[in-house]
Amino acid sequence: MLPRVAEAARGTRENGGMSDEAIRQVLGLLYQDDTLRVLSALALERAPEESGLERDAMLLALDRLKRGGLAVHDHEGVWRLRRERFRELLHAAAPPPEPVSPEEKVLRAFLVEGRLRAIPSKRDKQLVVLNYVAQVFEPGVRYSEKDVNVVLRAFHDDHAALRRYLVDEGLLTRENNVYWRSGGTVDVAGA
Structure with a gap:
């Protein structure tokens, strides 16, 4: 993976907000059928295998979701959705509040x-x-x-x-x- 893309995938912050590249990456993951199917299974608290994808396609989708910060493989070996990533995106996309007297x-x-x-x-x-x-x-x-x-x-x-x-x-x-x-x-x- 290119260093710039890897940095964006980790959700690094630039100038006080998430980089545009990280936001585009997450939106791209939501657009792809395979990652969306795996993400949907995780959102419903089901195993990624229940996404209906073949094993290799499912593992590839899980890897992309993990790099995008949307999925995590916990200490018990269970994949789960990282819902807080959406909050991070919302905060990153929100304009800074205007100063109020x-x-x-x-x-x-x-x-x-x-x-x-x-x-x-x-x-x-x-x-x-x-x-x-x-x-x-x-x-x-x-x-x-x-x-x-x-x-x-x-x-x-x-x-x-x-x-x-x-x-x-x-x-x-x-x-x-x-x-x-x-x-x-x-x-x-x-x-």
């Missing part, structure tokens, strides 16, 4: 389809959520209490508590039942 983690934890599951009780998390909610209000625009309630009800049923938190944290200012945004971050790129 601490604020994004909080928002993902508390927002489901744009609505708050709950208003966070911890102040640092509450500030992240309130800042997110405050983004809906345009700086410099005056809102009636009724309009504020309609907007906040879209986020959470307890719109009064949400409104109170926004005012208490200085994200909204209230005077004579008129509200305006007075704090929070401003998206200058989108402006």
Whole structure:
């Protein structure tokens, strides 16, 4: 066997993931009738002889499955499927997770389809959520209490508590039942 193919068959990792060659090799093994038949017997916890192949073809298929990391001959002399190989392939093929900011983690934890599951009780998390909610209000625009309630009800049923938190944290200012945004971050790129 060529050194490069042998290395791929062992499932070596390159750049933090399984090599493309190892993935192609395993997929190729699944495509071949003889190896698929032997693999199926092993998956059903049957002896490879039950694959219906002649002995030489079965032994050749077992050898290819072993080199591909899909079968193992255990210490008792029994062939078994190495199911964990499929998990290795899945992890190798998955794209690396995108870095997520601490604020994004909080928002993902508390927002489901744009609505708050709950208003966070911890102040640092509450500030992240309130800042997110405050983004809906345009700086410099005056809102009636009724309009504020309609907007906040879209986020959470307890719109009064949400409104109170926004005012208490200085994200909204209230005077004579008129509200305006007075704090929070401003998206200058989108402006």
